Amino acid sequence: MSAGFGKRLLVVWLALCAITIVSLIVGSLEGRAAHVPNAAITSSAIGIALVKVRIIFREFMEVRHAPVSLCRLTDAWVLLTAVSLLGVYFLGMAFRMDAG
Amino acid sequence: MMNAAGAGSPQHGVDVRPVSKHSEKSEAYVPGQPDMWAFVLFESFLFTGYFLVYMVCRTQSPELFLRSQAELDLRIGTFNTLVLLTSSWTMARCVKAAREGSFPSASTNAFLTMLFGFVFLVSKVSEWAQEIRKGFGFSSNEFFSFYYFLTAIHFLHLLIGFVVLGVVVHQLSSPARRSQELIETGATYWHTIDFLWVIIFSLLYVMR
């Protein structure tokens, strides 16, 4: 394997693993027994996940080298998923709080 | 098997696509069959649908979901994620090696991908066994219904992934067969298993 490619893939993998460890830390914050919804943790969790997904698309799945239409499609899906999941979460939480 | 739709692609693995050593200089290309990308995007939208239903149900009973989520082990989830990320790495290395003609290296990476996939499989099954022993089954409560559903449907995709990896290994094993397009198509499928898990992990294990 040519050194250039091998190195880039290695760096990407290490970065993804590091980001995963960050998720582990974020998910363990304030104790698992808190049993309280936490918007900051949720937003970070979902945000981090979708950053990882985009990296996987661009680097591992080679969307970086793909025609623009594929780049746009995958980015659009990532954005749609992030916005809809967070949107449902915040709306759902707000509705619950109003209901008491 | 799985020839390109419409075009008369070569039966034997000579890839005439202009790919240079430095990817920045090559033309834009779609890795693998565009057909597989259509599948990947369709499944992704489908899973987004499942995730949204989960999220709606979660916001309606947050205490139940949080209490039940505490029964899951975040470290196992993290381990699963790291294993799949590593399998994606070896799969990407396999594709690059095959593209450069280093087929022994590509084969090794393909087998490593299978190995990591198998580690995930064993880990997931033992996690399920552990939860069941603690008394949490598919119909225990709403959270666990979603937990088993999302992990099981993902697991099913993983099993199909082993078939796909089998095709990739078969392609790599003989000079008569090596179709770069098929190898990339298989890789595209495998990475999908990985990124879907990344989201499932954040929704089931991490979020509050």
Add this chain to the structure above:
Amino acid sequence: MIGSVAEPEPEARAGSLLRRIVWHWCHDPKRELWFAWWMMVVFYNLYGLLFFVVARVQPPPDPGWDVPTVVQWFTDHHLGVLSGFAIIFLVTGFIVPTNALLAYSMRRMSVSRAFAYSYLIIYSLAAVPGMLLTCIALTVGSIRPDRDPALIHWLYDFAFMAFDGTMGVFLIGSLVWMAAVLLDENRVFPKWFGYLNLCNALTEVVVAPAWIFKRGAFAWDGEIAWWINMVVFVIYTIVFISLLRRMIEREDFGTGPLPNLPTDDADAEARDPSGSMAMAR
């Protein structure tokens, strides 16, 4: 140009719609294929209309209802169920040319005929639990409104479990078609359609929890077990009806690769005059 289908004779295109239909009926070598295709279109439209609008049994009602509510549902749907399903029983036979056309598509492929025959057998049987048992159970429940409520509740459960729960045959059928499409070298269908069959097959698996849950997203009326599945199924049906139409248009009654339509070749030429993209793939 890759071997194109023969241009239809001048009489085929001349004159009023009725004259053209009569010409095709008498002379078109593909008339049986077109007949089967039209029967399929008519059937699926009737199916949608009768189940969703006339009988109103889809979207499915709640599995968690108590006996009096279920009896009330039968009363409210009495006329729709009896009239709608009376027609369904008459037009069930339309499924025959539909399945035959699907099996024909597999016969045209380069794969073994076992695929076509397996599919035909599976789908011929599938209509019994997948549709007819439901119609019979609901009709029986409706025909005597003064029947014991417990029996009516039984028929209700039986009908909807038969419809939503017996997905195994459809699952295997989809996988057979998927395998045939992916292995085919005659290019009858694009490879993405093979993968779409896999998507459809997976949604059949997703329905399985309906046997366990009476409430929530996994019940027979749930967001996941029914609604999302129905979206996938409708897309899948529209896609295969369109692809079968294209197959018939391209059909040359040979055994080799199915030729492209002249319009497809023209489009490809326009997009890439030098042919370099075709070469690169």
